[in-house]
Amino acid sequence: xxxxxxxxxxxxxxxxEEDVKAxxxxxxxxxxxxxxxxxxxxxxxxxxxMVDCGVYxxxxxxxxxxxxxxxxxxxxxxxxxxxxxxxxxxQFLLSNGIKLFQFGLESCKEPFVNIPEDxxxxxxxxxxxxxxxxxxxxxxxxxxxxxxxxxCLRKLQKWCLSSIFDEYQRFAAAKARVSDQxxxxxxxxxxxKNLPSPLTLRNVGSFESPYLAPIHQ
Amino acid sequence: xxxxxxxxxxxxxxxxEEDVKAxxxxxxxxxxxxxxxxxxxxxxxxxxxMVDCGVYxxxxxxxxxxxxxxxxxxxxxxxxxxxxxxxxxxQFLLSNGIKLFQFGLESCKEPFVNIPEDxxxxxxxxxxxxxxxxxxxxxxxxxxxxxxxxxCLRKLQKWCLSSIFDEYQRFAAAKARVSDQxxxxxxxxxxxKNLPSPLTLRNVGSFESPYLAPIHQ
Numbered sequence: 001x002x003x004x005x006x007x008x009x010x011x012x013x014x015x016x017e018e019d020v021k022a023x024x025x026x027x028x029x030x031x032x033x034x035x036x037x038x039x040x041x042x043x044x045x046x047x048x049x050m051v052d053c054g055v056y057x058x059x060x061x062x063x064x065x066x067x068x069x070x071x072x073x074x075x076x077x078x079x080x081x082x083x084x085x086x087x088x089x090x091q092f093l094l095s096n097g098i099k100l101f102q103f104g105l106e107s108c109k110e111p112f113v114n115i116p117e118d119x120x121x122x123x124x125x126x127x128x129x130x131x132x133x134x135x136x137x138x139x140x141x142x143x144x145x146x147x148x149x150x151x152c153l154r155k156l157q158k159w160c161l162s163s164i165f166d167e168y169q170r171f172a173a174a175k176a177r178v179s180d181q182x183x184x185x186x187x188x189x190x191x192x193k194n195l196p197s198p199l200t201l202r203n204v205g206s207f208e209s210p211y212l213a214p215i216h217q
Numbered sequence: 218x219x220x221x222x223x224x225x226x227x228x229x230x231x232x233x234e235e236d237v238k239a240x241x242x243x244x245x246x247x248x249x250x251x252x253x254x255x256x257x258x259x260x261x262x263x264x265x266x267m268v269d270c271g272v273y274x275x276x277x278x279x280x281x282x283x284x285x286x287x288x289x290x291x292x293x294x295x296x297x298x299x300x301x302x303x304x305x306x307x308q309f310l311l312s313n314g315i316k317l318f319q320f321g322l323e324s325c326k327e328p329f330v331n332i333p334e335d336x337x338x339x340x341x342x343x344x345x346x347x348x349x350x351x352x353x354x355x356x357x358x359x360x361x362x363x364x365x366x367x368x369c370l371r372k373l374q375k376w377c378l379s380s381i382f383d384e385y386q387r388f389a390a391a392k393a394r395v396s397d398q399x400x401x402x403x404x405x406x407x408x409x410k411n412l413p414s415p416l417t418l419r420n421v422g423s424f425e426s427p428y429l430a431p432i433h434q
Contacts, residue, residue, distance in 0.1 A: 041377040047387075048380070050267040068376075159285075160258040163265070170264075170387050 042068040047142030047171055051150055052157075054133030057171075059142035066092050069136070074098045076132040078123060080105050080139040080146060101126050105145045115148060115183045123149050124156070124192060143172040144180055151184035156192055161185055259285035264359030264388055268367055269374075271350030274388075276359035283309050286353070291315045293349040295340060297322050297356040297363060318343050322362045332365060332400045340366050341373070341409060360389040361397055368401035373409055378402055 045068075046059035061069060069092070077093060079085060082104030085093075093100055103123045106114065126132055127149065139145035147168045154164045164184055169176045262285075263276035278286060286309070294310060296302060299321030302310075310317055320340045323331065343349055344366065356362035364385045371381045381401055386393045 040375060042375050042380075043377050044380045046383070049384075049387075050269060052267060053270045158257060158259050160260050163259075163261045166263070167266075170266075170390075173387075173390070 042071065044068050045138065045142070047146075049171075051137070051153065054130070054135065055127060055153075056134065056136045057142055057146050057150055058136060058138045059146075060138060060140050061089065061136075063088055063092075070096060072134055072136070074134050074136055076101060076126070076135045078103070078126055078132075078135055078137045078149075080123065080137070080149065082106060099132070101132075105139070107140065107144070115180070117183075117187065120149060120152055120187070121192065124152055127153060128156075128192070141175075143175055144177060147171055148180050148183055151180075152187045152189070155184065155187060156189050259288065261285045262355065262359070264363075266388070268354070268370065271347070271352065272344060272370075273351065273353045274359060274363050274367055275353060275355045276363075277355060277357050278306065278353075280305055280309075287313060289351055289353070291351050291353055293318060293343070293352045295320070295343055295349075295352055295354045295366075297340065297354070297366065299323060316349070318349075322356070324357065324361070332397070334400075334404065337366060337369055337404070338409065341369055344370060345373075345409070358392075360392055361394060364388055365397050365400055368397075369404045369406070372401065372404060372406050 043064045044058070045061040045065040048056065048058040048068075051057050056072060056074075058065075074096070076099040079100060079102045081102075085100060085102065090100070092098075101123075103119045105116065105119060123137075127135060127137065137146050137149055151164045151168050154167065161184075165181050168181060168184070172180070260281045261275070262278040262282040265273065265275040265285075268274050273289060273291075275282075291313065293316040296317060296319045298319075302317060302319065307317070309315075318340075320336045322333065322336060340354075344352060344354065354363050354366055368381045368385050371384065378401075382398050385398060385401070389397070
């Protein structure tokens with residue numbers, strides 16, 4: 001089983017490298033243009049998207065993405081892999097005053113599934129705390145681990161399961177896992193519904209978010 | 218050619234109906250629960266996502282989605298099909314004080330491509346005007362016409378093309394069109410860069426958006 005997991009991890013590593021190469025192919029960076037890429041363009045991380053106001057998701061950001069990430073004025077990053085955060089990324093966080101929260105979820109390929117519900121629950125508390133916003137949730141490819149956390153968040157937002165799965169599948173595409181979807185379906189949100197910290201996202205809790213109010217003016 | 222376009226339109230209609238059926242299958246609504254679906258759950262429209270703060274995208278919303286849409290507190294809807302807006306949807310907009318902007322873009326299947334650049338430009342001006350936010354951009358399936366408008370918006374936000382295409386493909390999936398992507402690539406943003414109305418989205422224009430500021434507090 002250990003070997004299986006390792007090979008799954010290696011496979012993900014290789015896929016990630018290929019994706020990143022393909023993603024940035026044709027792009028030339030000179031020294032002075034690194035932060036925004038050539039021609040002053042921004043390069044969002046792989047699988048980047050906005051989850052809600054102040055909450056973003058993506059795959060692993062590399063140096064080419066730092067210029068874009070700066071524009072988000074992040075307060076924190078929620079990193080979902082057990083591997084140490086790379087030095088370049090740590091430096092980026094440090095120089096931009098961004099706090100790092102790490103919840104190491106193993107990448108395990110079906111049928112060796114072991115998503116620790118307690119860690120997902122702790123991770124969600126970080127996401128729900130407006131003091132951490134804007135926050136970027138990321139794992140390696142922005143598909144499985146990030147997809148599970150976002151799916152559980154949607155459950156808290158009272159999205160129906162078919163919509164949660166639809167969103168999960170949009171990011172996971174051909175790599176969608178029934179086990180991830182089953183995890184989201186069975187995930188118990190009851191302990192998260194009465195968090196003392198302010199809940200800022202729409203439909204979470206029963207009150208209108210003061211945090212969202214300025215947007216509607 | 219006319220026949221080809223019609224059959225393409227019919228095909229999209231059928232696909233949409235199938236999608237909507239599949240999407241809501243297994244869900245039972247009683248009269249009193251219609252707004253949020255059974256069990257008080259929300260049903261976002263097909264292909265729903267947040268584009269930026271105050272800007273959403275989706276496929277055609279039906280009555281099952283109205284409860285969810287109410288939570289967004291929309292100020293306007295940007296509808297990208299030439300067909301008249303259905304009565305039920307018009308009633309929903311009316312009773313929620315939501316303004317409708319319609320830019321009828323024909324749905325044309327490759328190689329019969331004719332995306333009118335002037336209409337996309339006018340549509341973008343509506344999206345960029347913060348007085349219309351929160352705004353929902355939608356067409357029939359939330360893939361091609363909506364994908365093109367969002368792609369052009371990303372160009373204004375200075376996203377690199379590979380990231381724009383990555384996002385477009387996430388929604389269009391197997392239906393992704395080279396012609397749409399070529400349109401986005403060739404779309405000239407220069408006339409939109411100095412709009413007199415406030416530009417509210419990150420990286421559009423050169424100033425910090427006052428509209429986004431409260432989020433970072």
